[in-house]
Amino acid sequence: MAALEDPRPAVNGAAPHVSKKPKLSFITESELRDEFAHHQPGIARLNNGSFGSCPASIIAAQRRWQFRFLRQPDDFFFNQLQPQIIQSRAVIKDLINADHVDEVAIVDNATTAAAIVLQHVGWAFAEGRFQKGDAVVMLHCAFQAVKKSIEAYVTRAGGSVIVVNLPFPVNSNEEIIAEFRKGLARGKANGKKVRLAIIDHITSMPCVVIPARELVRICREEGVERVFVDAAHAIGNIHVDVKDIGADFYVSNLHKWFFCPPSVAFLYCRKSPVSPDLHHPVVSHEYGNGLAIESAWIGTRDYSSQLVIPEVLEFTRRFEGGLEGIRNRNHDKAVEMAQMLAKAWGTNLGSPPEMCPSMAMIGLPSKLGVLTDDDALKLRSHLRDHFLVEVPIHCEVPRDGETRAMDADGCITGYVRISHQVYNTLDEYIRLRDAIIQLAQNGVTWKTIQS
Amino acid sequence: MACPITATANSNSKSKQTLISPSEIQSEFSHHDPTVARVNNGSFGCCPASIIAAQHRHQLLFLRQPDHFYYNTLKPSILQTRLLIQNLINADHVDEVSIVDNATTAAAIVLQHAARAFTSSAFQPGDAVILLHYAYGAVKKSVHAYISRTGGHVIEVHLPFPVKSSSEIVSEFEKALRLGKANGRKIRLAIIDHITSMPCVIIPIIELVKMCRDEGVDRIFVDGAHAIGNVEIDVKSIGADFYTSNMHKWLFCPPSAAFLYCKMSDELSDLHHPVVSHEYGNGLAMESSWTGTRDNSAQLVLPEVMEFLNRFEGGLQGIMTRNHENVVEMAQMLVEAWGTELGAPPELCSSMAMVGMPACLGIKSGSDGLRLRKHLRECFKVEVPIYYREPLEGEVDPITGYARISHQVYNVAGDYCRLRDAVNTLVKEGLTCALLLK
Numbered sequence: 001m002a003a004l005e006d007p008r009p010a011v012n013g014a015a016p017h018v019s020k021k022p023k024l025s026f027i028t029e030s031e032l033r034d035e036f037a038h039h040q041p042g043i044a045r046l047n048n049g050s051f052g053s054c055p056a057s058i059i060a061a062q063r064r065w066q067f068r069f070l071r072q073p074d075d076f077f078f079n080q081l082q083p084q085i086i087q088s089r090a091v092i093k094d095l096i097n098a099d100h101v102d103e104v105a106i107v108d109n110a111t112t113a114a115a116i117v118l119q120h121v122g123w124a125f126a127e128g129r130f131q132k133g134d135a136v137v138m139l140h141c142a143f144q145a146v147k148k149s150i151e152a153y154v155t156r157a158g159g160s161v162i163v164v165n166l167p168f169p170v171n172s173n174e175e176i177i178a179e180f181r182k183g184l185a186r187g188k189a190n191g192k193k194v195r196l197a198i199i200d201h202i203t204s205m206p207c208v209v210i211p212a213r214e215l216v217r218i219c220r221e222e223g224v225e226r227v228f229v230d231a232a233h234a235i236g237n238i239h240v241d242v243k244d245i246g247a248d249f250y251v252s253n254l255h256k257w258f259f260c261p262p263s264v265a266f267l268y269c270r271k272s273p274v275s276p277d278l279h280h281p282v283v284s285h286e287y288g289n290g291l292a293i294e295s296a297w298i299g300t301r302d303y304s305s306q307l308v309i310p311e312v313l314e315f316t317r318r319f320e321g322g323l324e325g326i327r328n329r330n331h332d333k334a335v336e337m338a339q340m341l342a343k344a345w346g347t348n349l350g351s352p353p354e355m356c357p358s359m360a361m362i363g364l365p366s367k368l369g370v371l372t373d374d375d376a377l378k379l380r381s382h383l384r385d386h387f388l389v390e391v392p393i394h395c396e397v398p399r400d401g402e403t404r405a406m407d408a409d410g411c412i413t414g415y416v417r418i419s420h421q422v423y424n425t426l427d428e429y430i431r432l433r434d435a436i437i438q439l440a441q442n443g444v445t446w447k448t449i450q451s
Numbered sequence: 452m453a454c455p456i457t458a459t460a461n462s463n464s465k466s467k468q469t470l471i472s473p474s475e476i477q478s479e480f481s482h483h484d485p486t487v488a489r490v491n492n493g494s495f496g497c498c499p500a501s502i503i504a505a506q507h508r509h510q511l512l513f514l515r516q517p518d519h520f521y522y523n524t525l526k527p528s529i530l531q532t533r534l535l536i537q538n539l540i541n542a543d544h545v546d547e548v549s550i551v552d553n554a555t556t557a558a559a560i561v562l563q564h565a566a567r568a569f570t571s572s573a574f575q576p577g578d579a580v581i582l583l584h585y586a587y588g589a590v591k592k593s594v595h596a597y598i599s600r601t602g603g604h605v606i607e608v609h610l611p612f613p614v615k616s617s618s619e620i621v622s623e624f625e626k627a628l629r630l631g632k633a634n635g636r637k638i639r640l641a642i643i644d645h646i647t648s649m650p651c652v653i654i655p656i657i658e659l660v661k662m663c664r665d666e667g668v669d670r671i672f673v674d675g676a677h678a679i680g681n682v683e684i685d686v687k688s689i690g691a692d693f694y695t696s697n698m699h700k701w702l703f704c705p706p707s708a709a710f711l712y713c714k715m716s717d718e719l720s721d722l723h724h725p726v727v728s729h730e731y732g733n734g735l736a737m738e739s740s741w742t743g744t745r746d747n748s749a750q751l752v753l754p755e756v757m758e759f760l761n762r763f764e765g766g767l768q769g770i771m772t773r774n775h776e777n778v779v780e781m782a783q784m785l786v787e788a789w790g791t792e793l794g795a796p797p798e799l800c801s802s803m804a805m806v807g808m809p810a811c812l813g814i815k816s817g818s819d820g821l822r823l824r825k826h827l828r829e830c831f832k833v834e835v836p837i838y839y840r841e842p843l844e845g846e847v848d849p850i851t852g853y854a855r856i857s858h859q860v861y862n863v864a865g866d867y868c869r870l871r872d873a874v875n876t877l878v879k880e881g882l883t884c885a886l887l888l889k
Binding site: 038039040043045047050051052053054059063066067069070071072073074075077078108109110111112114115118119123126144145148149151152153157253255261262263279281282283284285287288298299300301302305381384390392 | 482494498507510511513519521522553554558588589593596732745746749825
């Protein structure tokens with residue numbers, strides 16, 4: 001089991017693009033531990049997906065930027081901030097294969113990006129460009145904050161919402177594509193005009209890589225006016241090529257899988273002759289100068305998390321294969337751990353390995369009786385408080401007529417979402433494995449134990 | 452020059468031993484560029500080293516175990532901040548206090564709310580929003596983005612500057628309000644600065660709010676961006692519907708944190724943070740406490756700030772009083788040295804003062820003011836914002852430029868001497884803003 005013990009590549013590991021750097025300059029195991037020494041020891045931290053992680057050297061870089069502002073804020077504001085943000089935007093543009101740096105705005109997080117795109121939709125309804133009843137499409141498992149944003153800006157303004165259900169557990173991209181086609185067609189019945197589709201690149205809960213490129217194409221074929229890809233989890237997790245995906249808007253958080261401190265995200269807006277007029281909702285001096293420039297000054301703030309992006313790129317180059325190497329190894333490890341857990345628990349993976357990013361969904365033993373969202377939250381707290389294991393839990397109660405995932409004792413309704421990031425080690429997944437085995441031995445007793 | 456840290460009349464009961472010493476103060480601000488005469492606390496504020504350290508501790512708490520922080524620590528910590536603010540500003544309920552990033556965000560919240568009223572036809576096209584001509588530039592843009600765009604009419608009230616007394620301000624505002632209401636126009640929202648930014652003057656806010664109520668203005672929003680830690684704030688006696696202030700300007704918080712006070716009313720439930728997240732519909736305070744994954748640490752250090760304030764004689768009140776007295780003293784020193792005048796009498800100066808600059812410098816536009824500010828920064832390492840005032844018809848040798856000096860606890864008399872000497876040097880060399888263009 002030697003391969004399982006070391007989550008980092010073996011000396012003769014097969015990373016697809018071997019870096020030209022000599023091996024001496026790669027980060028060592030003990031340097032890596034130091035970089036994440038501020039993580040709480042003793043916790044099996046299997047949830048990089050929710051809040052991400054930030055290495056110590058990036059925190060230090062961020063502090064240097066903070067101090068530059070505090071030292072002489074006027075000079076920083078007039079002379080340093082804007083050029084530095086442009087540098088960050090340029091790094092992102094290259095990472096995601098955008099054409100122009102103008103297309104890249106930096107915002108706090110995907111939630112803010114959603115508000116920007118949806119407020120624009122709200123204006124279109126208010127100003128008569130969209131008619132009452134015109135629709136916005138979303139996946140049923142869209143992130144809850146995005147759903148609320150749709151309620152606030154679309155439903156409230158008279159728009160209607162088409163919800164496309166995606167299957168879970170899922171076996172192939174084809175299943176998702178078929179469901180999406182059906183859902184979109186159903187929604188468009190009655191001649192509804194579809195103004196915007198919001199498609200996750202990687203759904204949050206349950207976590208699955210969506211064939212975004214194909215879904216964007218289907219949207220275009222079906223006359224959807226604009227497509228917004230919510231790729232909150234994507235950058236540093238899977239390959240991102242915004243031109244290839246072809247959406248009008250694309251957002252990803254940099255503090256989840258790209259080692260930035262909380263919080264920073266980019267919102268890509270494809271340039272076209274009919275580029276819509278997006279604005280940051282917090283209006284300041286730069287109003288009207290384009291979203292990217294508006295977003296670079298929304299009043300006095302701490303912009304330091306947005307300024308460390310060049311340093312983060314350097315950090316990823318300390319790993320073999322750079323960011324791509326990190327992604328590939330994370331994926332391989334997440335899948336390996338997922339298969340280990342499914343085997344130990346007698347359950348299933350929520351999706352095949354090729355649809356897992358650096359995260360995976362693994363069925364929980366049915367004996368645990370995770371039957372509601374409340375159960376899921378309770379079990380998560382229970383694992384945190386009694387086992388020092390941090391892992392989010394999803395409840396998927398099968399709808400009528402759908403095939404059920406089963407284990408020896410019944411229907412699988414609960415899933416854990418494990419993440420693998422560079423700081424994770426094998427023993428953390430073993431602790432999760434053993435905690436669940438222990439709990440399952442006592443059926444639903446865990447529900448009555450006080451947290 | 453005498454040491455500017457004068458003893459306050461209201462000595463608190465602490466023994467002198469626990470009070471912060473001048474060298475401890477310098478140490479708390481040793482991260483400031485020591486070569487710069489930093490007389491512009493008003494723009495970006497300041498943060499003592501012990502508060503920065505507290506902020507870093509909060510940041511690390513999140514990074515250490517973010518899930519636990521999110522589920523168990525964040526909300527109670529923000530509630531603590533809100534309770535402290537409620538107390539500081541004399542609000543009735545903690546529900547009335549939301550923590551946001553800055554006054555700019557608060558303005559967006561209030562104005563987006565008004566925009567919804569226009570688009571839903573609760574307000575009619577042509578209904579008005581009234582604000583000061585000296586309103587902060589970002590607020591004006593926000594008014595344009597949310598009010599003009601939805602059919603609202605914008606009335607700007609011109610106030611005199613230089614100004615001799617608050618009654619001048621009151622009568623100008625009254626005139627503009629009457630004019631605005633002419634032909635039965637409905638005024639839906641008044642936006643009034645508590646302390647205008649440029650030029651910097653304390654506005655008689657209690658009188659103006661009362662006037663607005665008497666004249667049937669629907670809602671009043673006081674932009675007190677500069678106020679907290681600078682002047683006394685009692686939201687109940689001010690009587691506005693909305694009140695915002697930045698905590699990172701004069702209350703020693705790191706960038707950035709502000710509060711938005713919203714008086715209890717039926718409408719309170721329809722105020723929303725524009726960045727919509729899980730807490731949508733649970734009240735503005737809840738919505739503002741989670742706008743997606745963020746670094747909330749600047750919002751969590753108020754308890755430590757309270758401790759910091761108590762290291763000063765008279766606490767916050769003592770700091771405010773001494774800052775005001777010192778800035779007035781320094782302002783008078785400067786006008787004497789330059790042969791100019793103050794833009795406003797001492798009672799309308801907060802911890803900031805507008806000091807006329809020698810007319811021979813030839814400040815003829817806002818750009819001139821910016822250029823001169825840059826020149827002072829680069830060649831003299833003096834940081835001070837400069838306001839351009841358009842001269843009136845027929846004025847002889849008008850003062851068109853005013854330096855807005857600030858005094859905060861880290862300032863020393865030498866900072867203002869350097870400003871004085873820098874300007875005197877420029878005058879002696881015959882420098883004009885026109886020459887700076889070359």
